[in-house]
Amino acid sequence: MNIWPTDIRDQSTWQQFRLRVLVIAYMNDTSYLNSSGDKIQASINIATQFYHYHNVDINGKKSELIVINPKLPRDDLYIIIGRDKLKVQTTDKEIRYLGCYFSSSNSRKRSIKRIKDIIEKFLNPIRQKRITVGHIAYLINHILIPRVVYVAQLMTLSKNEWNLLFIPVIKLVKQICGLPRSYPISALYHQYILGINNPWDHICANQITSFTYLINSNSLASRSIMIRCSE
Structure with a gap:
């Protein structure tokens, strides 16, 4: 797939791609991303009007706001949402969205501690039970590893x-x-001995599969990846 121009300054070699995506969104588990608070507020106002016309209320108390690299004072970092015009202030705490955690500051130590807590929470009840080797291998491969990887x-x-x-x-x-x-430990990972998966191997296998699929498809995502690889 040759999509990289010979001379990036020659506009005659440029290619343009357009994509139209039809989206139906509801306020449950909906996230608004933009470069400024005004743009996010404009999107929220449109959504609020839509739900107002359909007599649907938005629970603004469950809404949360994260601002990354703010240029305004903290008191000015907020949005207004819902019929009641509820003011949602920015937060420094982590926000849980679809099982993942987001925050304005990427704290590596906090993220590693969370994974440790998930593993410990998984192991504690198992320590109190009598289970077979097959059971522990199944629980690790099908419950623990997918959870921590996600x-x-x-x-x-x-x-x-x-x-x-x-x-x-x-x-x-x-x-x-x-x-x-x-x-x-390598014997525990051997498929003909115990067959426990390793989270690192699990991640690598998933990423290689996704990358192979994307570079062999004919989509905008594939073209974007090929351009990035050529940079």
Whole structure:
């Protein structure tokens, strides 16, 4: 796919692509993203009018606002939403949206601690139960790893960091299997021994699959990726 111009300054080699997407949005789990508060407020006003015409109320108390790199004083960082004209002030706390967490400051330590808490919350009830090797492998592969990978999709962790986070899991697996601490971890990951998945391998496999699909498709996303790879 040759979409990169020979001379970027030659407008005759440029290509333009347009995409029209029809969207039906409801206020539940709806996010507004824009470069300024005025633009977001304008979008919210249009949505408020739509719901007003259909006699639908918006619960502004459940609305939250994040402002990244603000240029205005904190008191001026707010939006007005709903029929009652509720004022929603910006927050420095994390916001949970569709299972992921967002904040105005990307705190790496806080994100890693959350993953640790998820793993510990998963392991605590298992420590009190008698389960088989097959059960623990299934729970790790189909519940724990998809959960932590989904929560961590907004951050980048190295292979070593994932291995450190997974140490309590490996320790518990060895205890359940009656294995010594010196037992090689690679054997636990072997598909013909225990078959436990590794979160790092899971992430790499998903990203490679998605990337392969996109670069072999004929979509705007594919063209955008090819241009970025050529930069």
